[in-house]
Amino acid sequence: MQKAVKLSFAAACLVLVSACSYLKFPGVYSLDIQQGNIITQDMVDQLKPGMTKRQVRFVLGTPLIADTFTPDRWDYYYSLKDAKGKVTKERLTVFFEEDKLARFSGDFRADGAGS
Numbered sequence: 001m002q003k004a005v006k007l008s009f010a011a012a013c014l015v016l017v018s019a020c021s022y023l024k025f026p027g028v029y030s031l032d033i034q035q036g037n038i039i040t041q042d043m044v045d046q047l048k049p050g051m052t053k054r055q056v057r058f059v060l061g062t063p064l065i066a067d068t069f070t071p072d073r074w075d076y077y078y079s080l081k082d083a084k085g086k087v088t089k090e091r092l093t094v095f096f097e098e099d100k101l102a103r104f105s106g107d108f109r110a111d112g113a114g115s
Helices: 002-019 041-045 053-060
Strands: 033-036 073-081 087-097 100-106
Touching: 053 087, 053 100
Parallel strands: none
Antiparallel strands: 033 073, 073 087, 087 100
């Protein structure tokens, strides 16, 4: 009997603790969660074909993904989950040919600079 009560109490505590992540309590502060590289349209507008990798890194920052097997492709990714649960995602992929910027693609418009 004692073991069943302890087990029931432990299960009830587990359910209550796990419910805290789904319930919104009034007056409790929620954080915005940012991940990745913040990329703006102004930054993308500075990209010009023929820029070196060093120049691109100066404009955009260090890429989130710089794959060893494809060194001519850099991936920038950004996500934001605000306190209300709304998720925003942005992606930018930069391609190089002979260590010079050839093109880029993603969620930003290219004003004549890339593809």
